[in-house]
Amino acid sequence: MYNSTQLKSLQDGVVPVMLTPFTDDLQIDYPSLERLIEWYIYNGAKGLFAACQSSEIMHLSDSEMQQLVAFIVEKTAGRVPVIASGHTADSLEDQIQQLQGMVDAGVDGLVLITNRLGPQSASDNDVIEYMEKLLVALPSSIPMGLYECPSPWKRLLSNDLLQWCVDSGRFTFLKDTCCSTEILAQRLNITRHTPFKIYNANGPTLLESLKMGAAGYSGVMANYHCELYAWLCQHYQEESALVTEVGDFLSITSLSETVAYPVSAKYAQKQLGVFNTTRSRTLDDNIFYHSANIAVIEHLQRLAQTYHNKIEQN
Numbered sequence: 001m002y003n004s005t006q007l008k009s010l011q012d013g014v015v016p017v018m019l020t021p022f023t024d025d026l027q028i029d030y031p032s033l034e035r036l037i038e039w040y041i042y043n044g045a046k047g048l049f050a051a052c053q054s055s056e057i058m059h060l061s062d063s064e065m066q067q068l069v070a071f072i073v074e075k076t077a078g079r080v081p082v083i084a085s086g087h088t089a090d091s092l093e094d095q096i097q098q099l100q101g102m103v104d105a106g107v108d109g110l111v112l113i114t115n116r117l118g119p120q121s122a123s124d125n126d127v128i129e130y131m132e133k134l135l136v137a138l139p140s141s142i143p144m145g146l147y148e149c150p151s152p153w154k155r156l157l158s159n160d161l162l163q164w165c166v167d168s169g170r171f172t173f174l175k176d177t178c179c180s181t182e183i184l185a186q187r188l189n190i191t192r193h194t195p196f197k198i199y200n201a202n203g204p205t206l207l208e209s210l211k212m213g214a215a216g217y218s219g220v221m222a223n224y225h226c227e228l229y230a231w232l233c234q235h236y237q238e239e240s241a242l243v244t245e246v247g248d249f250l251s252i253t254s255l256s257e258t259v260a261y262p263v264s265a266k267y268a269q270k271q272l273g274v275f276n277t278t279r280s281r282t283l284d285d286n287i288f289y290h291s292a293n294i295a296v297i298e299h300l301q302r303l304a305q306t307y308h309n310k311i312e313q314n
Contacts, residue, residue, distance in 0.1 A: 010081050010109060010143070010173055012215045013046035014229045015199055016222040017054040017175075019262055019269065020068065022279040028068060035274045037075050044230025046216065048076060049111070049175070051086035051102065053149050054220055054262055058088055059281035062098055069105040083109035083173075085147060087116050092130070096137045103139055109172070110138065111145040114155040124161050135170055145173040159186055166196045173197040175218045181205050188213045203254025207247035210236040220257045221250065223265040224297075225304040231311055242314055246307055253300055260288035264297050271301065 018040075021032035040048060050072045051057050051065050060068065065086040073082050084107045089095045095116060102110055117130045135144070146165065148156055156178055157165070165171040172195060178184060179202040187198055188209075197215035200206050206217055210233060217229045232246050256264070263285045266278040278285045288294075 010083065010145075010197060010215075011046040012197070013233045014044060014216055014222050014226060015047040015049050015083070015175075015218040016040050016045050016226055017049045017052045017201075017218060017220055018072070019223055019265055019275075020055045020060070021266065021269070021275045022277060022281065024277055024279060026279055026281055028064065029276055030071060032269075032275045032277075033068075033071065034075050036269065037072060039269075039272070039274050040222075040226060041076070041079055043226035044234075045080060045222070045226060046230075047081045047083060047108075048072060049083050049085075049218055050107070051084040052111070052147065053151055054223065054265075056262065056280065056282045057086055058151070062086070062101060065098070066101040066105050069102055069107060073106040081108035083107060083111055083145060085111040085113055087111065087113040089116070092133060096134065099134070099138055103142055107142070109143040109145055111147045111175070113147050113149045114157060115149055115153055117155070120153060120155070124158055124164075127155075127161060128164055131165075135168075140170070143172040144170050145175065146171060147175040148177040150177060156183075157187075159190060162187055162190050166191055166194055171196065173199060173215070175199050175201055176214075177201045179205060181208050181212075184209045184214065185212055204251040206250060207232065207236055207243075219254070220261060220265065221254050223262075224253075224256075224268050224300060225308075228304060228307055228311075242310060246311075249303065249307055253303070256296055256300055259293050259296050260285075263288040264293065267294070268297055268301060271298075 021029040023029045050069045069084045076082050084102045086098050086102050089098055117127045176198050199216050199218035200209045200214045201219035203221055216233045222229050235243055263278050263280050263283050266275050269275040
């Protein structure tokens, strides 16, 4: 079991899923990455989720992932916790090596990807048996989390699996991708009165989930307007028109995450002066460069600025 300091290391609020900037020749662009870290923290991030799907981990080598995460830990310098996954391999032995690499990089929390815990046909008992093998092989001193990554396929935790994770004492958080207020309500009922935190990745259900007890937001749209998610996570309990407006805006605009992501997010970061390029190993960035796609992202950012101004004037 973890002590209270470890369990509370990941605060309530926004935990962005980090992008990986690349140079024109598709090498990791570390100067842009350092600016991105500062942008997240300046705009209210309470933690950073490195080596996740948005980081393009399926297209990074294990050594690149470890170097990337070590750099993030170094430049964050303890200002906010850094959690990481890098959990992409198929075999148990390779997964242990990947996850140990994240530990060696100095992360504050280690994240298991649920679709890596056995085949799609695996039963809850099979998944528990697999997790037990991972937990035995990894340091007991580090907080563990779970991520229901949608790629290459999504494994949602059953209530029984979640209960086992909570009861085990080894797991402290979930990046939830169920996109269902009904399922979230069941999960929050299981985790209530425990140190276990649930971070919602879904914009349309975010405000309601915060009111039900979710710890915060950990989704792709924080790569566009992190400060609005941070504000909503701080003010969701207020009965005000502005809270409703911001919640509605974040709900509707989350639909734009389907526009050539992650290139579209990199375009937004380039417009902000954070990234040098929009290059991606996941997607040919030329696919994004059509007038309609550019208009969607530029309109999104302009609208976000209007809400930023409203908040400042409130």
